[in-house]
Structures are given as structure tokens and as C-alpha cells.
Amino acid sequence: MMDLKALWSARSQWFSSAGRERHIKDYMTLTNQLVWKRHASFLTVAALAAFYYDPVLAAACYILIALTEVLDERLGRESAAWDGVDSSVGDSILRRIGRNTALSATAISIFVISLALQQTSGGHFTPLFFLFSASLFAAMYNSQMMSVLLLRLSIYGVAFLVIAFLDIIRFFPPLDSHVWLDFFTIMLVLYFLADISLKFYQNYQKQLEQLKLIREENERTKAAYEIKSQFLSTVSHELRTPLTSLKASLDLVNKGALGEVPEHLKRAIGIAAKNGETLAVLIDDLLDLQRIEAGEMKFRFKPVNVNDLVTEAVESTADFAAKLGIQVTITPCVEDGRINGDPSRLIQVMNNLLSNALKFSEAGSTVNVRVETLGSRIRVSVEDTGVGIPEGAKERVFGKFTQVDSSDIRKVGGTGLGLNIAKQIVERHDASIDYVSELGVGTTFFLDFDRLEDTQHERGSLQAPAKVA
Template sequence: MVGLKALWSARSEWFNPEGREQRIKDYMVLTNQLIWKRQASFFAVAVLAALYYDPVWALTCYVIVSFAEILDQRLGRQSEAWDGKDTVLGRKILKRIAFNTAFSATAISLFIVSIAVQQTTGGHFTPLFFLFSAALFAAMYNSQMIAILALRLSIYGIAFIFIAFLDVIRFRPPLNSHIWLEFFTITLVLYFVADTSLKFYLGYQERLGQMKLLKEENERTKAALEVKSQFLSTVSHELRTPLTSIKASLDLANNGALGDVPEHLKPVMAIAGKNAKRLANLIDDLLDLQKIESGEMAFRFEPVNVNELVAEAVEATSGFASKLRIHVTTVPCAADGRIMGDRSRLMQVMQNLLSNAMKFSSEGSEVEVRVETFGSRIRISVEDQGVGIPKDAKDRVFGKFTQVDSSDNRKVGGTGLGLNISKQIVERHKATIDYVSELGSGSTFFLEFDRLKESDGARAGLEPVAKVA
């Protein structure tokens, strides 16, 4: 009695939508999704009832139940526009859900009870099966809001009890009669429906908890990524200024601009200069990675002649090729080979592919750069005669801070960022980067772009160049 009084005193909170926003939306989404499944069930029951019982009453009940479905559909459209913040609208939606539930459950129960009343012999298997199906359907798909589920099942429960007592009151049978057996069976069915409903409700509660944990974990991950990005940006910028001065001083000393370097210091100065350059490249890569991940890297798209791009990239890396005694050949395409791209960023990608091909090739070998057109596509490939790449190493090839050979005594150094940055730049061009390789026989990395048409090029020349972040 005390519990009922407490429940009644808290009636102002019955339709409070705060904290129930996700439940309400889930309930209405599922209600809308299952409309045709419910309609098919109602129609099948109505047809059977019309064939074997009163067709007029069956049609009337079907119309009433269908009207309840129309009310649910109208409410569904209203709930879709609800942002979860308007508590007045939220209360209105909750009240209408409760009204629609009571109306629908009552209509279905009266329909099924009327079938039981029309049966005078042979038990009530058909109406009880229909009612059990409706209750089980509610338990499975209305578990988002326990109060609404309890309301519907309570109405179904009254119908169950009425049907259970119907023949008991009619015939007043002895306790060993099959009518009492049917009565006790119905009570077990009621327990089964209640238990099933509880299981589905607890399952939904668990899923909500898991979703909450995932959201919290996602927010923590975003915060950690933001902190990491800011840290990389700050540290990289703080390191770049003094490192630039150190590198410039070492370059001047090694080039003899500050006087002759003693012979016994030359090896040490060369090592220092080499490592300064390596650190500068690392900082540049870290800054590029931070810009890409934060969406701050701007792209200036314009028509780019691929043959000219390749020739410029080969020329830019010619000093590195001469140092390693690598012979670089180019095979341009005869057709018009233009793409829409950011020239400086594509140069960065090409230089990375060329320097990798040279570093992993043996002295005196050859690197070939080829440009080919395939219909509306254009391909740039860089082929080397180096060590090749093992199978199933693609994740490491294009990963961050990873290299195929990650051992301490690897022959080729690097940050492990170059190809990851290149891949992201290429993808911003809506292009692809990939490779084919055979261990011990070399590798071929290739880029594929959409080929620029004449009309596209003309428009690009007239329109302002876009910046994409």
C-alpha cells in the first residue's frame, strides 16, 4: 500500500523525458520499422477470424487496430523532429506513447477476447495463441521503456485472465477437468511472458550501458588524440628553430665556408651534419602528420602536367641518386597526361617514392619512373631493383612510425612516416597508392589519378583555385 502511495505521489515524474531521450527515440524508431510486420500479423488474424467467426466484428476490430497503427505513425514522425532538449514536447510524446499503447493493447485484447467468447467448445487455443504472440512481440520489441511495456502487458494479462476464467465460470467444472488444466497452463504462460519481458528489458539496459561506455571511451580517445596533436605541434615547432640554426652552422662548416676543417674532425662533423638533416626531416614529417590529422593541411588544386611533375621530381633527387650511384630513367606518356592536384604536395609524394626506391636499391642499379594512361586514368609508377617487400607487409609499409625492417641493425633509416603521409596526401586527391613486389627482385610503387579532360582544364583555368583542408 505504501508503495502504491509513493508511486501515485510521484505521478508528476511519470512523463518526465529527462534521461529517457535515447529510450524514446529507440522505441519510436523500432515502432516505425516494424509496422509492416505488425500489419501482416493483424491482417492474418483478421482473415482467420472472418472465415471462422463473425466477419463483421473481425473487420471492425481490424479497422480499430489499424487506426492505432496510424496514431503510432503520426507520433513517429513527430518524435523524429524532437531534438531531445525540448522537455515540453518530450512530455507530450511520452503521454501520446502511453495513450497509443493503451488504445492499441485494448483494441487487440478486445478482438482476441471476442474470438474466445464466440468459442463454445474445444478450448481457446486460437485466441490464446494470438494473445501469446502479441505479448511475446511486445516483450521482444517494446523493452526500451519498462513502464510502457508493463502497461501493454497488463492489458494483455487482463485478457489472459478473462479467457482463463471464461470456461470456469461457464461450466463450473470439477478440479480434475481439462478446463482447470487450461486455466493453470495460462497462468504459467503469464509467468513465461513476464520473465521473457524482464530478460529483454535487462538485455536492453546492458546494451545502453555498453553504448555509454563506448561513447565515454570515444571521448577520452578524442581528447588524448587532441593532446597528442597539440604536443607534437608544440614540440616540433620549438625544436625546428634551434635545429635550423645548428644544421645551417654544420653545413657552413662542412662546406668550408668557415675555414678548413681539420682532417681528424671531418668524420665527426659529417656525422653531425647527417644526423641534423635526419632530425630536420623527422620534424617536417611530424608537422605534416599533425596538419593532416587535424585537417589543417591546405591543398591548392590546379591542372598539373604529370610528365613535367615526374621530370621535376627526378631532377630534385638527382643529387641523392648520384651519391648512391643509382641511375634513374623516365618513360613519359605520349598522350596528354594532366591531373587536378596540388603540385607541391605531389612533389613531396614523388620525392618520397624516389628516395625510398634509391635507398633500398643496391649501388649501380636502376630506378625507372614511368607515366602511363589507361582510358580516364593515369598512372605514375616507380620501379626499383632493390630488396623487395615481404608478403602481408602492407600495414607496416603504409603505417605510422613503422618500417618493414624494424630491427636495430637495419641498413636504411627513416622515421617510418613518409609513406603514411604520402598515402594521406594521395587520398586527398581522390587517387590511390599501392605497390607490387617480389622479395629479392625489387618493388614497383604506383599512383593512379583521374585523368583531366580538356573541358575540365578549361574550367579550372577560369575558376579560382580551391583550398581544401
């Protein structure tokens, strides 16, 4: 049994506007969802009663029950439109729910009692089973509103008692008669229905409490997430300005614009410049991640020639490749290869893939970028002959702040954000990114895009709308 505290809590929720609205909407939503299941049951029972008992009475009761279903359907639309603010509307809906419940339960009770009256011998298994089924259905699906459930079960309970006393009044049997056995069995059934109804109601209340806790936790999580995003954005912006000045100053020193750099300072200044570049990349990645998660990263889509895109990306990383002693080759697409995309964002993705391929390759090796058409799709592949990626590492490869080699002595550093950002940019293009790899042999990352048709080229050249992800 529910304790007094739980009952009082449930009562308080019911009488609050938000609590009552939730109960009413849950009740009417489930009522309308189960309308065809109820109709199928009513029609089956009416057909059986019409064949074995009185067809006129069966048809009349079915029509009355169907009428209450129509009223419930109309009431469901009104309750869905109720905002929960106007209490008079809530009162009206409650009264009509009670009226419909009384009509429906009374029609069903009259129907089963009439079947029992037509049976002069052999017990009342059929009408009692119909009534038990209706009561169990109510216990299972009407637990959102205890007052409505009690009203329906009270009417069914009267019908149970009428049938239970029917043969006792008819025959006045001795106590050892099966008639009395049927009577006590019906009493046990009533107890079972009352108990199971309470259990369903308790479970519904627990679900509401759990839902409330989940919502509260969700609100706390959202608040923490917003604070984190604001912190990252503020820190990143505050760091960018002084870092830009430091990088510019170091560049001037390295180029000799402020005079020749003493030999013993060149190494230290070079390290400072390199770390400044690393920090700038980290800040840019954090800002990009924050924009994507906040839905503030803008995309300007237009038809893009993939061969030209790849050539531009390779040229932008040429200096880096030369320093590492790695050759980058391009295998262009022979057919017309155009996609709908944001060139600057796609260059960002390509630069990340090329940078990773170069970092994990040995001096003297080759990185190949291939463009090919695959039916209605275009694939861009970046293939290296580096160390490879172990199996089962995909979650770390595309995760946030993760590295496949997360040890303190890893060869290649990084923020662990590049591929995660690249994946999100690619997905904003309705494309996909994946890879195949073998340890000690190399890795191939590939991007698959939808290929533009000629008519789409013309349409895209006339208009290149901006899109916010």
C-alpha cells in the same frame, strides 16, 4: 531479478532529462522501424479472422489498430524533433504514448476475446496464439519504457484471464477436465511472458550501461589524442627554429664560408650536417602527420600534367641518386595525361617513393619511373631492382612509425611515417597507392589517379579551389 541498486539506477536515469529523452527516442525509433512488420502481422490475422469468423468485427478492429499506428507515426516525428530540454514536451509525449498504447492493446484484446467468444468448442488455440504473439512482440521491442510495457502487458493479461475463465464459467467443469488444464497452461504462459519481459528490460539496461561506458572511454581517448597532437605540434615547432639555425650554420662551415675547415673536423661536421637533415625530415613528417590527423592540411587542386610532375620529382632527387651511383629513367605517357591534384603534395609523394627506391637499390642499378594510361585512369609507377619486400608486410609498409626491417641493425633508417603520409595524401586525391614486390628482385610502387577529360581541363584552368583535407 534486478537488485535494488540496479533498479534505483534505472529509475534515476529515467527521471533525469537525458535518461528520459534516450528512452523515449529509442522507443519511438524502434516503433517506427517495425511499423510494416506489425502491419503485416495485423493484416494477416485480420484476413484469417474475416475468413473463419466475423469479417465485420475483424475489419473494425484492424481499422482501430491501424489508427493507433498512424498516431504512433506522428508521435515519432515529434519525439525525433524534441531536444530533451523542455520537460513539458516530454510529459506530453509520454501521455500520448500511454494513450496510444492503451488504445492499441485494448483493440487487440477485444479482437482476440471476440474470437474466443465465437468458439464454442475445441479450446481457444487461435486467439490465444494471436494474443501470445502480440505479448511476446511487446516484450521484445517495448523494453525501452517499462511503464509502457507494463501497461500493454497488463491489458493483454486481462485478455488472457478472460479467455482462461471463459470456458470455466460456461461449463463449470470438474478439476480433471481439459478446460482446467488449458487454464493452468495460460497461467504458465503469463508467468513466462512476465519473466521474459523482465529479461529483455534488463538486457536493454545493460546495453545502456555499456553504451555509457563506451562513450566515456571515447571521450577519454579523444582527450588523450588531442593532448598527443598538441604535444607533437608544440615540440615540432619548438625544435624547427633552433634546428634551422644549426643547419644553416653547418652549411656555412661545410662550404668554407667561415674559413677552411680543418681536416680532422670535416668528418664530424659532415656527420652533424647529415643528422641535422635527418632530424629536419622527422620534424616535417611529424608536422605533416599532425596536420592530416587534425584535418588542417590544405590542398590546392588544379589540372596537373603527370609527365611534367614526374620529371620535376626526378630532377629534385637527382643529386641524391648521383651520390648513390644509381640511374633514374623516365618512361613518359604518350597520350595526354592530366589529373586533378595539388602539385606540391604530389611531388612530396613522388619524392618519398623515389627516395625509398634509391635507398633500397644497389649502386649501379636503375630506378625507372613510368607514366601510362589505363582507360579512364592514369598510373604512375616507381620500379626498382632492390631487395624487395616480404609477403604480408603491407600493414607495416603503410603504417605509422613502422619499418619493414625494424631491427636495430637495419641498413636504411627513417621515421616510418613517409609512406603513411603519402598514402593519406594520395587518398585525399581520390586515388590509390599500392605495390608489388619480390624478395631479391625488386619492388614497384604505383599510384592510380582518375584521368581528366578535355572539358575538365578547361574548367580546372579557370578555377583552382583550395581544399582542406
